[in-house]
Amino acid sequence: MxxxxxxxxxxxxxxxxxxxxxxxxxxxxxxxxxxxxxxxxxxxxxxxxxxxxxxxxxxxxxxxxxxxxxxxxxxxxxxxxxxxxxxxxxxxxxxxxxxxxxxxxxxxxxxxxxxxxxxxxxxxxxxxxxxxxxxxxxxxxxxxxxxxxxxxxRLLPGVLGNETSAVTDSFSTGLLEYPHYTRPPKFRDWEVPEVLISGHHGNIEAWRREQSLLRTWRKRPDLLKHVQLTPKEQRWLRELQAAEEKNTEK
The missing domain is CATH 3.40.1280.10 (SPOUT methyltransferase, trefoil knot domain)
Structure with a gap:
């Protein structure tokens, strides 16, 4: 370019x-x-x-x-x-x-x-x-x-060291990016979520998707209007919203 x-x-x-x-x-x-x-x-x-x-x-x-x-x-x-x-x-x-x-x-x-x-x-x-x-x-x-x-x-091929970095950035998928952690696994009594060190890639991907949804719902709910959600994800978000409204009423 x-x-x-x-x-x-x-x-x-x-x-x-x-x-x-x-x-x-x-x-x-x-x-x-x-x-x-x-x-x-x-x-x-x-x-x-x-x-x-x-x-x-x-x-x-x-x-x-x-x-x-x-x-x-x-x-x-x-x-x-x-x-x-x-x-x-x-x-x-x-x-x-x-x-x-x-x-x-x-x-x-x-x-x-x-x-x-x-x-x-x-x-x-x-x-x-x-x-x-x-x-x-x-x-x-x-x-x-x-x-x-x-x-x-930064989106040009070969610019970033990890070619998947730009793909999973916030907004690239329509959602905000999931949380990241690195070593040590425990810092001041705060531990890395166990799923991330489990080695189970399927569970890790599911956790990351859920966290992206949760973070987007909390910080930028307007973005969810443009994201294709599964019925399970839609139901989960409705449950989150209902629980939030219930806590607000208290």
């Missing part, structure tokens, strides 16, 4: 792209991570990339020319069109499903703004996706882009 990030602050990505999983993936040649300072594509002597909005109002608006020129330069000579992702609080809420979708692409371009907004022609005629990492506003799109890139790259 190739990822290009259009930003006014490329130095912000230096540590992120050279550390941890992203750094290892780049060293292995599994992903090419590049930053492009779109100020270099400004078409005026002062290298400004923003201007006052037509119609008045506060703040500055990112100009269309430098963004279009930067994307056209990055994609020059390429036959396949990349996904061009605009980081924007108005965008589609980012999710694990979206990360999985983007991980199947060969080339991604992220546009990070840093002003009041974008010239609407960028949104209408250049980008393919608008993404947001939450219902709040940051000073720029750099941090959200880092979050999404990390989420996408």
């Amino acid at each position: 190739r990822i290009d990030v259009l930003t006014l602050f490329p130095a912000m990505f230096d540590g992120v792209f050279s550390s941890s999983i992203l750094g290892k993936a780049r060293d292995k040649g599994l992903v090419a991570l590049n930053t492009v300072n779109f100020r270099d594509y400004a078409n005026n002597k002062h290298n400004t990339v923003d201007d006052y909005p037509y119609g008045g109002g506060g703040g500055m608006v990112l100009k269309a020319e430098p963004i279009f020129s930067a994307v056209e330069d990055v994609t020059a000579g390429l036959t396949a069109k990349p996904r061009v992702v605009l980081m924007c609080p108005q965008g589609e809420p980012f999710s694990q499903k979206k990360a999985e979708e983007l991980s199947g692409e060969e080339h991604l371009i992220f546009i990070c703004g840093h002003y009041e907004g974008y010239d609407e022609r960028i949104r209408e005629y250049l980008v393919t996706d608008e993404l947001s990492i939450g219902d709040y506003v940051l000073t720029g799109g750099e941090l959200p882009a880092m979050v999404i890139i990390d989420s996408v790259v």
Whole structure:
């Protein structure tokens, strides 16, 4: 995969792209991570990339020319069109499903703004996706882009040491992930659940599924609406809810 990030602050990505999983993936040649300072594509002597909005109002608006020129330069000579992702609080809420979708692409371009907004022609005629990492506003799109890139790259084949890790992550199955334990088996009188050290793989898988259901029901019950449950699981969750309501009444 190739990822290009259009930003006014490329130095912000230096540590992120050279550390941890992203750094290892780049060293292995599994992903090419590049930053492009779109100020270099400004078409005026002062290298400004923003201007006052037509119609008045506060703040500055990112100009269309430098963004279009930067994307056209990055994609020059390429036959396949990349996904061009605009980081924007108005965008589609980012999710694990979206990360999985983007991980199947060969080339991604992220546009990070840093002003009041974008010239609407960028949104209408250049980008393919608008993404947001939450219902709040940051000073720029750099941090959200880092979050999404990390989420996408870790799904690429060969990036994680254990190929099953990404498959069992929270949200990948539609449920929150089950609890994890490691050595020692007993710590300050707190013991690892016996089933996990039993060696019985069938029982372990059943316990993990049950714990995922229980954790999702307690923390994110909204997710259960989109999960295919067996009749036994549905009955078990109804019993849990009834017991919870009974305890609340007391």
